[in-house]
Amino acid sequence: xxxxxxxxxxxxxxDAFYASVEQRDDPRLRGKPVxxxxxxxxxxxxxxxxxxxxxxxxxxxxxxxxxNAIVVPPRMSAYSDASKAVFDVFEDTTPSVEGLSIDEAFxxxxxxxxxxxxxxxxxxxxxxDVRERxxxxxxxxxxxxxxxxxxxxxxxxxxxxxxxxxDDELAFLHxxxxxxxxxxxxxxxxxxxxxxxxxxxxxxxxxxxxxxxIVGRAAGLHLHALAHNRDPRRVETGKRRRSVGGxxxxxxxxxxxxxxxxxLVGLVDRVxxxxxxxxxxxxxxxxxxxxxxxxxxxxxxxxxxxxxATLTILATARMLFHATLPVVREKGLTLIGxxxxxxxxxxxxxxxxxxxxxxxxxxxxxxxxxxxxxxxSDAVTRGVLLGRKTGWTVxxxxx
DNA sequence: TCTGGGGTCCTAGGACCC
DNA sequence: TCTGGGGTCCTAGGACCC
Numbered sequence: 086x087x088x089x090x091x092x093x094x095x096x097x098x099x100d101a102f103y104a105s106v107e108q109r110d111d112p113r114l115r116g117k118p119v120x121x122x123x124x125x126x127x128x129x130x131x132x133x134x135x136x137x138x139x140x141x142x143x144x145x146x147x148x149x150x151x152x153n154a155i156v157v158p159p160r161m162s163a164y165s166d167a168s169k170a171v172f173d174v175f176e177d178t179t180p181s182v183e184g185l186s187i188d189e190a191f192x193x194x195x196x197x198x199x200x201x202x203x204x205x206x207x208x209x210x211x212x213x214d215v216r217e218r219x220x221x222x223x224x225x226x227x228x229x230x231x232x233x234x235x236x237x238x239x240x241x242x243x244x245x246x247x248x249x250x251x252d253d254e255l256a257f258l259h260x261x262x263x264x265x266x267x268x269x270x271x272x273x274x275x276x277x278x279x280x281x282x283x284x285x286x287x288x289x290x291x292x293x294x295x296x297x298x299i300v301g302r303a304a305g306l307h308l309h310a311l312a313h314n315r316d317p318r319r320v321e322t323g324k325r326r327r328s329v330g331g332x333x334x335x336x337x338x339x340x341x342x343x344x345x346x347x348x349l350v351g352l353v354d355r356v357x358x359x360x361x362x363x364x365x366x367x368x369x370x371x372x373x374x375x376x377x378x379x380x381x382x383x384x385x386x387x388x389x390x391x392x393x394a395t396l397t398i399l400a401t402a403r404m405l406f407h408a409t410l411p412v413v414r415e416k417g418l419t420l421i422g423x424x425x426x427x428x429x430x431x432x433x434x435x436x437x438x439x440x441x442x443x444x445x446x447x448x449x450x451x452x453x454x455x456x457x458x459x460x461x462s463d464a465v466t467r468g469v470l471l472g473r474k475t476g477w478t479v480x481x482x483x484x
Numbered sequence: 485t486c487t488g489g490g491g492t493c494c495t496a497g498g499a500c501c502c
Numbered sequence: 503t504c505t506g507g508g509g510t511c512c513t514a515g516g517a518c519c520c
Contacts, residue, residue: 123485127489142486144486144487145485145486148485159489186491187490267519273517301495302494302495303493303494327492334487334489381515381516385512386512387512420488
């Protein structure tokens with residue numbers, strides 16, 4: 086197996102991303118504690134973090150901690166644009182970029198030394214380019230493995246750079262708290278701490294079977310490998326999304342099934358639009374519920390054929406929602422969501438523009454006539470209507 | 485003013501097929 | 503009539519991440 090001997094993986098992670106975009110766009114927010122999101126904290130500037138405010142914290146608690154904090158509503162499209170600008174810088178740095186989320190990515194810079202300098206020099210330049218071209222602070226960790234690079238950026242935050250030389254890996258890793266391990270959240274952390282295990286080094290002294298007995302098979306083997314700094318994963322480009330979803334918090338006020346249905350229609354419309362825009366189709370529809378007592382449930386149904394059709398997915402989501410109505414009535418609904426999974430590319434589908442300008446004008450018979458006229462009467466085995474702003478298209482899926 | 489919105493991966497049981 | 507084991511798919515739930 087190829088073993089990397091040089092630290093050539095970069096983990097680049099924007100600092101307090103949403104809050105930094107707000108501070109960039111509004112000079113009055115600079116140097117001040119800024120909270121993005123009112124109900125819960127979506128992001129907090131470092132000035133706000135100094136008061137103990139954290140992401141996902143309730144808005145009320147955040148304001149208690151820092152009454153002077155400036156609360157701004159999220160501007161998702163601004164963050165999406167900022168992300169694109171930053172990823173452009175990543176792509177200009179190396180062709181090997183693996184995005185992890187809207188604000189972080191792995192970059193493999195092996196083989197670039199002659200043209201671009203050492204990994205450390207590349208990382209420095211990357212930070213400067215992101216600052217100049219996107220106006221945002223970013224932290225970079227550099228190491229031999231993905232995991233260690235991510236740990237390094239976490240330690241170096243904010244606005245920092247940290248290279249972990251191959252010879253110093255365990256000395257760097259083992260004193261760190263177990264929560265630094267990727268995959269150790271509140272539940273696993275509590276289990277480990279309950280057994281007196283507080284550092285990565287202590288995890289490394291446990292055998293794999295013992296760890297498996299504590300946290301389960303996959304997680305146990307994963308933690309064992311990471312604690313020994315074994316992480317053979319490569320930087321992968323071109324990963325595809327495996328699900329597309331949307332959800333909406335309903336508040337504590339009791340909603341009628343008709344109200345919830347209206348929310349459901351909006352969610353299905355949003356999600357299927359995104360599917361079609363990305364040219365993906367999916368087979369499994371999942372409806373998520375959260376109840377008054379914060380318990381959760383999901384219901385799913387798998388269709389015989391993948392689709393991105395609003396009406397098909399809506400009918401399935403409604404069926405799942407109605408089947409769950411007794412539970413919803415009993416426990417009270419505070420959130421509803423839908424997701425489409427089992428995704429595949431909409432390849433092989435032929436698109437035909439149909440003469441409809443508005444949804445209300447769709448006539449199935451007219452559509453079928455148009456399809457038959459274009460492809461012949463037995464060319465069509467199956468079709469779904471896909472909405473577009475400029476018209477309507479029908480993909481013909483080969484049987 | 486208790487708790488948003490977007491995801492990933494794993495586990496486990498049952499159905500079904502060979 | 504009684505019998506085994508393996509593999510895949512579907513559903514539901516859980517943990518985790520940003």
